[in-house]
Amino acid sequence: MFKTMSIDFFLFTLFSSFALIASLMVISLKNAVHSVLFLILVFCNIAGLLLLFGAEFLSFMLLIVYVGAIAVLFLFVVMMLNVKAASTTINSFSVLPVGILIFLILFSQLSSTATNFDVFSLQQNELIWVSWILEKDNTTNIEVVGKVLYTHYSLLFLLSSLILLVAMIGAIVLTMHQRTDVQKQKIDIQLARSFEGAVKFITLRK
Template sequence: MIYDFILFSVFASLSVISATMVISLSNAVHSVLFLIFLFCNMSSLLLLLGAEFLSLLFLIVYVGAIAVLFLFVVMMLNINIELSSSKNYLKVLPIGFLLSIILALQILISIDVNFIGSKNIINSPEWILWLIESFSSSNVEALGFVLYTKYSLLFLLCGLVLLVSMLGVIVLTIHQKTKLKKQNITIQVYRVPRKTIKFSSLN
């Protein structure tokens, strides 16, 4: 119990620090790297709370796809990484404060309606003992069984779509160099020896 609480406190603290660094750094690449670190910490928190499917979904979708895509886009566009230091950030501070208040109110309203006033919750949330849960079937096993049996064709089609999109991105982003000297085998085979050999007198 004490180890779970310590791990939860560590991952929660790292999540807050990472989220602060994402919005405070002026380097876009560093912000994306801290965003990936934030997603990893959130995945660890979900794993401690027993939502193993959502934890793996965070790693696969957000870290493996979206965050890496952001990193590739930032590095591929070759934008000015360092923002101008003379920019006045006080102009956008009221908008950020207003959005923060709206987000906090939405969170408080959703907690009040769905959790505090709900009568379906009998017991308080408890920590998951993973040594005990490892001997029983988990949500990932149940979803994997359904995914690879009933929806296997759709799963293969999604993989095919992702493969085509990956190849399309590679073709669009590759830089073709036109000034390279290339070897043309056809011209070499059909050449005329009389035109290619030239005799010159050294006298």
């Protein structure tokens, strides 16, 4: 039992440390492509933490939605716009008060949450055998999340999908470059053309 607990605590420490280091690299690197890659690494570590806590549905949804869609979209947009390094240098001391304020707010939220949950007190004295045949009638994580998401938070769900749609349209508009040296079809001129002048018969000499 101690071995199982030590493995769980080791994985929790591993995922947490990698997520913290990767998140610091996201905000400290000047190369936008490298920042997006470290952001994907943060999402993967958070998915590992959720899977370790038993929220497998949220873990796989984080991988599918954030890593498979949003982060890849960020990466494509950054690579298409050719944003490699920051063009302007920002003084670190000018943004230091804002960073300290955000850190204190997040730290207060985490400390208030940690008072109700203690990782080190997770102990299991005896093995509990679970009969999965009897568990088949219970409500799964997917059903619980679906009932909450599509009832109480349906408006927020629709608003978030609208925001993602606007972001996708914005990425398409930013990456579209109107070139003047490319020959394009003019559908209105083609449709307005008379059929009499479209075909021309030529008699060749024998």
